[in-house]
Amino acid sequence: MRNIPIALAGGVATLAAGAAGAQELNLICSADVVVCERLVTEFEASHDIAVNMVRLSSGETYAKIRAEARNPQTDLWWGGTGDPHLQAAADGLTAEYQSPMLEELQDWAVRQAEISDYRTVGVYSGALGWGYNTEIFEEKGLTPPQCWADLLNPELAGEIQIADPNSSGTAYTALATLVQIMGEDEAFEYLRALDANVSQYTKSGSAPVKAAARGETGLGIVFMHDAVAQAEEGFPIEVVAPCEGTGYEIGSMSLIEGAQNPDEAEVFYDWVLGADVQSIMPEAGSFQIPSNVNATPPEAAPDLSEITLIDYDFAQYGSTERRTELLARWDDEVGGVGVE
Template sequence: MTKTPVALASAAAMLAAGAAAAQELNLICSADQAICERLVQEFEASHDMNINMVRLSSGEAYAKVRAEARNPQTDVWWGGTGDPHLQAAADDLTAEYRSPMLEELQPWAVTQAETSEYRTVGVYSGALGWGYNTEIFEEKGIEPPRCWEDLLDSSLQGEVQIADPNSSGTAYTTLATLVQLMGEDEAFEYLKKLDANVSQYTKSGSAPVKSAARGETGLGIVFMHDAVAQAEEGFPIEVVAPCEGTGYEIGSMSLIAGAQNPDAAKVFYDWVLGADVQSVMPEAGSYQIPSNANATAPEAAPDLSELKLIDYDFAEFGSSERRSALLSRWDEEVGGVANN
C-alpha cells in the first residue's frame, strides 16, 4: 500500500521526535549548584545532547532514585558522598559499568568501583573539617576550635551549624567519622552534647559554611573544600582539619538501573572522568581532589597527605543496613531539622 504524503510526514515527525528524545539526559547532581551548572554547560557545548539537571543533596538523591526504582526518571547521578552511592549499589538501584576511563583514575577512585562491583566510581575526594568566621570569633572573644572536642565548649552555644545526615552526605560522613573515631555509643553521646551548640541542621552539606561566610553563624562543619571555596571568594573564613583525625569522602557517580537513556548516560560518564573536564572544575569553585590522575588539582585544595585521615571504611558505612541503622539512631537520639 502506497503511503500518502500525510502519512509520510507523520512518520518523519515521529522519527524526528524519537531522535530528539534520544539526545536527552536526565542528571541528578549532588555537588554545589555552580559546579553542577558548569558541568552541564561544558557537556552541552561539546555534545549534541540536552541535559535535564536537578540539584539534590546526597541523601535526597538516594531517596529519589529509590522511590523511582520501578520507573526510573534519572539516567546518571553525579557527585555527592560515596556512602549513599554504595547503598544504592547494594540495593541494586544502579547499573554495573566498567568505563574505559578506569585506567586513568586514582587508586581510591578505582577501589570505590571495585567495592560496589562497578556500580559506582570515584570522581573526586575531600576531607571533613570546618570553617569559622574569624570576624565573629574575634568580636565575641571565642577561642578558635582545633579539635572535635573543642566544638563542645559553651562559648560556641548557638554558633555551630551542620547539616541533617538524612539529607546530607556531608553530615552522614561526619556521623560515620565520629563513630569510627570514638566508637558508636561514645559518638552519639558526643553528638547529643554538640546539639546544645547547634543553631540549625541544614538540608545541604555546604550550607553551614556559607551561612558562616555571610555572618549568620560562627562555624559550619563541612568538607574542607567547601570552606576553602568561601575563603577564596574573599569571606573571612578560616579552614580547620580536626586534630584527633578526620574522615573524608569519595565523591561518586552512578548509572541508574533501568534508565531511559543508558547510551547517553555512558557518554556523559566517560566524558566527566576525563582529565580535561576535571581540570576545569576549579573555575566553578570546586576545590576537591580530582579522580583522574592526569587532572590538575586546584592550588587551594587541602593537601590530604598533610592531614590526619582515619582509615574510613566505605564498604561498612556505605552498606544499606549500617547506614539505615545510624540514621535511625540519629533521628531518635539527636533529632533533625524539625526539632530545631
C-alpha cells in the same frame, strides 16, 4: 573536547547534529549548584545531548532513586558523598558499568568501583573539617576550635551549624567518622552534647559554611573544600582539619538501573572522568581532589597528605544496614529537622 561514540542497536553512531530523534540526559547533581551548572554547560557545548539537571543532596537523591525504582526518572547521578552511592549499589538501584576511563583514575576511585561491583566510581575526594568566621570569633572573643573536642565548648552555644545526615552526605560522613574515631556509644554521647551548640541542622551539606561566610553563624562543619571555596571568594573563613583525625569522602557517580537514556548517560560518564574536564572544576569553585591522575588539582585544595585521615571503612558505612541503623539512632537521640 570530543564526541564519544555510543553503542546503539544496529551499530555505532556519534553524537552529531542530525541524529535521529532528540537526545537527552536526566541528571541529578549532588555537588554545589555552580559546579553542576558548569558541567552541564561544558557538556552541552560539545555534545548534541540536552541535559535536564536537578540539584539534590546525596540523601535526597538516594530517596528519590529508591522511590522511583520501578519507573526511573533519572539516568545518571553525579557527585555527593560515596556512602549513599554505595548503598544504592547494594540495593540494586544503580547499573554496572566499567568505563574505559578507569585506567586513568586514582586508586581510591577505582577501589570505589570495585567494592560496588562497578555500580559507582570515584570522581573526587575531600576531607571533613570546618570553617569558622574569623570576624565573628574575634568580635565575640571566642576560641577557634582545632579539635572535635573543642566544638563542645559552652562558649560556642548557638554558633555551630551542621547538616542533617538524613538529607546530607556530608553530615552522614561526619556521623560515620565520629563513630569510627570514638566508638558508637561515645560518638552519640558526643553528638548529644554537640547539639547544645548547634543552631541549625541544614538540608545541604555545604550550607553551614555558607551561613558562616554570610555572618549568620560562627562555624560550619563541612568538607574542607567547601570552606576553602568561601575563603577563596574573599569571605573571612578559616579552614580547620580536626586534630584527632577526620574522615573523608570519595565523591561518586552512578548510572541508574533501568534508565530511560542509558547510552547518553554512558557518554557523560566517560566524558566527566576525563582529565581535561576535571581540570576546569576549580573555575567553578570546586576545590576537591580530582579522580583522574592526569587532572590538575586546584592550588587551593587542602593537602590530604598534611591531614590526619582515618582509615574510613567505606564498605561498612556505605552499606544499607549500617546507614539505616545509624540514621535511625541519630533521629532517636539527636534529631533535627533539615531546613535550608
